[in-house]
Amino acid sequence: MDVDGTEGIVYNQKQSVYTKYKRGRNRGKMDKLTLQAMAKINLGLDVVRRREDGYHEVKMVMQTVKLHDRLTFEKRKEDMLRMESSMKELPSDGSNLILRAASLLKEEFGIREGLFVRLEKQIPVAAGMAGGSTDAAATLVAVNRMFGLGLSEDQLRERAVKIGADVPYCIGGGTALSEGIGEILTPLPAAPACFVIVARPPVHVSTKWVYQNLRLEEVKEHPDIDGMVESIREGELSGVIKRLSNVLETVTVPSYPVIAQIKDFLMKNGAAGALMSGSGPTVFALFEDRERAERALEELQQTGMAQQACLTAFSDETCVEEALLQ
Numbered sequence: 001m002d003v004d005g006t007e008g009i010v011y012n013q014k015q016s017v018y019t020k021y022k023r024g025r026n027r028g029k030m031d032k033l034t035l036q037a038m039a040k041i042n043l044g045l046d047v048v049r050r051r052e053d054g055y056h057e058v059k060m061v062m063q064t065v066k067l068h069d070r071l072t073f074e075k076r077k078e079d080m081l082r083m084e085s086s087m088k089e090l091p092s093d094g095s096n097l098i099l100r101a102a103s104l105l106k107e108e109f110g111i112r113e114g115l116f117v118r119l120e121k122q123i124p125v126a127a128g129m130a131g132g133s134t135d136a137a138a139t140l141v142a143v144n145r146m147f148g149l150g151l152s153e154d155q156l157r158e159r160a161v162k163i164g165a166d167v168p169y170c171i172g173g174g175t176a177l178s179e180g181i182g183e184i185l186t187p188l189p190a191a192p193a194c195f196v197i198v199a200r201p202p203v204h205v206s207t208k209w210v211y212q213n214l215r216l217e218e219v220k221e222h223p224d225i226d227g228m229v230e231s232i233r234e235g236e237l238s239g240v241i242k243r244l245s246n247v248l249e250t251v252t253v254p255s256y257p258v259i260a261q262i263k264d265f266l267m268k269n270g271a272a273g274a275l276m277s278g279s280g281p282t283v284f285a286l287f288e289d290r291e292r293a294e295r296a297l298e299e300l301q302q303t304g305m306a307q308q309a310c311l312t313a314f315s316d317e318t319c320v321e322e323a324l325l326q
Helices: 016-022 098-111 133-144 154-160 167-172 207-212 225-233 237-243 249-255 258-268 292-304
Strands: 032-050 056-078 082-084 114-118 175-182 185-189 193-199 272-276 282-287 309-312 319-321
Touching: 016 319, 032 133, 032 193, 032 225, 032 272, 056 133, 056 225, 056 309, 082 098, 098 114, 098 133, 114 175, 133 154, 133 167, 154 167, 154 292, 167 175, 167 185, 175 225, 175 237, 185 249, 193 258, 193 272, 193 292, 225 237, 237 282, 249 258, 249 272, 258 272, 258 282, 258 292, 282 292, 282 319
Parallel strands: 082 114
Antiparallel strands: 032 056, 032 319, 056 114, 056 175, 175 185, 193 282, 193 309, 272 282
């Protein structure tokens, strides 16, 4: 199935910036770099238990999609960190994951040069798509590349977990089984190709609130994550669709019925399967036919149920250098 070209994103000769860096480790440092940082969805999400320290152990299948933010990194002679964003409401202080990621590597390696970051935001914010995490991952990759730090992908992931649970996954992206609190990653073969509608309703959902209100003892049926992994290994899209499941819907959907309404609408308009991503509120739907997906997206946009909606597709990596896509 040819899924290139969705949302104007065409990948003809895909190569991650990280892979290119490994092949040219001894090259000169860079002064400017532009990366596309891809969003993620959860094809399956189960919560195994709540630990004594308050964290929840999960078992989930993560999948990168081509919907992306665009980050341009430029060196500065003065020792500073500064960023601008197309979304003015994003924080630009120490709570910003981009600045935290850059600061982490600057401090560890004693980097005395500065960095300016320009963020063009397209991934929905606080929507269960790891928008902040993928931007942080792209920043780690960029600083590693631009300042010639020579860190391996595993070494980047070791540092990424200090920023957030989803950031290690976002270093490489693709299709992966995620366990523990999200830091134990098992790469999987690329998931079977399909078309994906991503729709964010006009509601805000707190991840902390969702996990605080999750009653695991009341969950009667858990997602079949092992079965989904097997379907992915066998290249069976039907098996993946059959097992789409997110245990966090037991909390979010009753409080935000628009999530179920969007799912139902997309299923009635040709989707093979639909699910809430992460802790929500974003919904995604999988289609095997592009024309059907395009019609469903047009119909959805006319309903007003989604504040933001687009057609995209799976990607096999997260951080991609724009120069390699020309």
